[in-house]
Amino acid sequence: MRISNSYFYTLREDAKDEESKSGNLLVRSGMIKKVGAGIYMYLPLGYRVLDKIKNIIKEEMDKTGAQELLMPSLIPSEYYEKCGRVEAFGDNMFNLRDRKNAHMVLGPTHEELFAIAASMYLKSYKNLPFNIYQQADKFRDEMRPRYGLVRVKEFIMKDAYTFDRDEKMQDSSYKKMYDAYCNIFNRMGIDYKIVRASVGAMGGTLSEEYQALTDIGEDILVLCDKCDYASNMEVANFKIEEEEEEEKTLEEVNTPNAHTIEDVCNYLKLDIKHTVKALLMHVDGKLTIFFIRGDRELNEEKALKAVGGKEIGFANDEQIAESNAYPGFTGPINLSGCKIVVDNEVLKMKNFCCGANKEDYHYINANVKDINYDLAADISNVVEGDVCPKCGGKLYFKHGIEIGNLFKLGDHYCRDLGITYLDENNKEQYPLMGSYGIGPGRILASIVEQNNDEHGMILPINIAPYQVALVQIDMNNKEQTEVAESIYEELTNAGIEVIYDDREERPGVKFKDMDLVGIPIRVTVGKKISDNLVEFKLRSEAEAEDIQLSDITNKIKEYIKDNLK
RNA sequence: CGAGAUGUGGCUCAAUUUGGUAGAGCACUUGGUUUGGGACCAAGGGGUUGCAGGUUCAAAUCCUGUCAUCUCGACCA
Numbered sequence: 001m002r003i004s005n006s007y008f009y010t011l012r013e014d015a016k017d018e019e020s021k022s023g024n025l026l027v028r029s030g031m032i033k034k035v036g037a038g039i040y041m042y043l044p045l046g047y048r049v050l051d052k053i054k055n056i057i058k059e060e061m062d063k064t065g066a067q068e069l070l071m072p073s074l075i076p077s078e079y080y081e082k083c084g085r086v087e088a089f090g091d092n093m094f095n096l097r098d099r100k101n102a103h104m105v106l107g108p109t110h111e112e113l114f115a116i117a118a119s120m121y122l123k124s125y126k127n128l129p130f131n132i133y134q135q136a137d138k139f140r141d142e143m144r145p146r147y148g149l150v151r152v153k154e155f156i157m158k159d160a161y162t163f164d165r166d167e168k169m170q171d172s173s174y175k176k177m178y179d180a181y182c183n184i185f186n187r188m189g190i191d192y193k194i195v196r197a198s199v200g201a202m203g204g205t206l207s208e209e210y211q212a213l214t215d216i217g218e219d220i221l222v223l224c225d226k227c228d229y230a231s232n233m234e235v236a237n238f239k240i241e242e243e244e245e246e247e248k249t250l251e252e253v254n255t256p257n258a259h260t261i262e263d264v265c266n267y268l269k270l271d272i273k274h275t276v277k278a279l280l281m282h283v284d285g286k287l288t289i290f291f292i293r294g295d296r297e298l299n300e301e302k303a304l305k306a307v308g309g310k311e312i313g314f315a316n317d318e319q320i321a322e323s324n325a326y327p328g329f330t331g332p333i334n335l336s337g338c339k340i341v342v343d344n345e346v347l348k349m350k351n352f353c354c355g356a357n358k359e360d361y362h363y364i365n366a367n368v369k370d371i372n373y374d375l376a377a378d379i380s381n382v383v384e385g386d387v388c389p390k391c392g393g394k395l396y397f398k399h400g401i402e403i404g405n406l407f408k409l410g411d412h413y414c415r416d417l418g419i420t421y422l423d424e425n426n427k428e429q430y431p432l433m434g435s436y437g438i439g440p441g442r443i444l445a446s447i448v449e450q451n452n453d454e455h456g457m458i459l460p461i462n463i464a465p466y467q468v469a470l471v472q473i474d475m476n477n478k479e480q481t482e483v484a485e486s487i488y489e490e491l492t493n494a495g496i497e498v499i500y501d502d503r504e505e506r507p508g509v510k511f512k513d514m515d516l517v518g519i520p521i522r523v524t525v526g527k528k529i530s531d532n533l534v535e536f537k538l539r540s541e542a543e544a545e546d547i548q549l550s551d552i553t554n555k556i557k558e559y560i561k562d563n564l565k
Numbered sequence: 566c567g568a569g570a571u572g573u574g575g576c577u578c579a580a581u582u583u584g585g586u587a588g589a590g591c592a593c594u595u596g597g598u599u600u601g602g603g604a605c606c607a608a609g610g611g612g613u614u615g616c617a618g619g620u621u622c623a624a625a626u627c628c629u630g631u632c633a634u635c636u637c638g639a640c641c642a
């Protein structure tokens with residue numbers, strides 16, 4: 001491409017409405033432009049990059065035997081009602097009415113339609129297994145879009161769906177996707193971790209996520225410093241260490257105005273790890289009090305699961321009044337009028353401090369024998385330094401952007417939709433379904449987030465919009481023009497993607513722009529041409545190299561051959 | 566949805582406190598001088614100050630409402 005008569009622009013300053021590095025670089029390089037919160041246009045340069053990402057995904061998906069198709073985005077809502085997902089998605093789904101006032105949605109994910117597509121083909125056990133996928137727009141009315149392309153309201157997702165007969169067959173289908181995803185992200189040079197995750201609104205039995213490691217990642221990954229344990233915080237656990245301490249006698253102590261755990265610890269000079277705090281919650285409107293170690297957070301998802309509820313939130317005064325709990329001084333001793341859930345860890349604690357259910361009083365030296373509760377379960381979040389549940393190593397945290405996920409969904413979608421096949425005994429069976437997502441936009445954001453310097457982005461050669469930036473220093477120099485044109489022609493004929501900066505701009509402008517956009521290879525045709533030399537520079541390296549003009553195209557071809565994954 | 570901040574040429578910002586004809590840099594156009602890391606000089610074009618009301622002789626500025634964007638929180642495949 002010749003820049004001089006192409007759509008190409010860059011911005012010299014950061015956008016004021018972009019916070020993240022990747023968001024800013026993508027906007028400044030003219031790859032994307034914000035239309036509204038969480039809504040972006042992909043401009044020609046950005047679209048080329050997106051297309052390359054999609055192509056790598058497509059290649060690896062097709063290699064597994066998956067077949068591509070295309071689903072609509074505008075879907076009658078009845079399809080989502082059948083599986084109870086109108087409720088599951090709630091306000092996250094875009095709802096609209098057509099002219100006949102029929103209720104429509106913009107698809108947030110496509111399990112239902114894929115199941116229906118599957119049913120058109122699937123009649124016999126002989127049809128299994130198979131895998132169908134698409135790369136198409138998804139719409140989710142996110143409460144808070146942020147970080148450029150990381151969390152948006154409309155985005156392209158590659159979503160694949162497998163259909164299998166039994167768990168063994170599904171394991172094999174799942175493994176194929178697992179491996180394909182590794183290939184995809186490895187080819188793109190992304191630094192990622194595969195973590196165990198929650199099945200969330202998808203429902204199902206197993207979920208793993210591919211998480212690109214970056215500081216702006218919204219997910220917290222729990223990793224072990226000794227083994228390969230890796231889990232999303234939402235489902236991470238830790239090994240509870242039993243305290244070896246002799247049980248002392250329960251004692252009530254005055255703690256004036258000590259409403260928070262910090263206050264109590266300061267006042268009584270206690271280690272926060274020897275305290276138990278209360279979380280006064282409502283589960284489906286009913287007061288439920290959770291007790292966890294003072295320094296931990298309640299994991300609401302685990303808590304809900306433990307009590308078998310649907311909705312959880314902080315209790316209001318009215319709900320609290322049903323019990324004898326005293327906010328700020330609530331403890332699991334002589335507590336009544338509510339459901340009481342204690343963290344498994346609390347059962348192993350010795351001589352801890354907790355509220356006494358009356359103003360300005362706490363208990364010290366409390367032990368399991370002193371407390372009353374309805375249920376004990378794992379309800380708290382891991383903190384850094386906890387013991388790995390797998391090997392006993394130390395757990396630490398990293399932030400990740402979820403760029404891919406794998407779900408074993410079981411058969412509930414097919415059950416709800418009545419999709420069956422006949423087995424060899426002429427008996428109707430429900431197939432097992434799996435769903436597998438990848439977010440190309442998030443991949444782009446993650447790559448830029450992981451690969452940049454003060455000059456701009458540094459893109460891998462199979463992702464960059466062009467492989468080679470050809471910079472001619474002096475557009476009025478005939479010899480330079482001749483050489484640049486011939487290099488352009490030769491590389492282009494060899495199938496190499498060249499962006500030829502033939503603008504009447506000063507060299508500095510051209511260098512800055514090519515650096516900002518992150519083109520991996522730069523060839524500069526300048527004054528050294530009188531010695532038959534041109535300059536070869538990698539975006540990732542600081543130094544340039546002078547190359548004989550006669551060698552330059554071969555050098556580039558070889559570099560690309562060696563580095564194109 | 567709760568709290569805070571911000572909306573002024575394409576971009577980044579000033580003028581708002583104290584009401585008085587809307588300004589700079591970048592970008593753009595023309596001419597000239599330059600030409601290896603975002604050049605310089607000169608002359609231009611481009612904004613009913615997010616929108617709607619109100620107060621006033623006069624509103625970017627004050628008041629009310631509304632919308633949008635960003636941040637923190639809540640929420641979250």
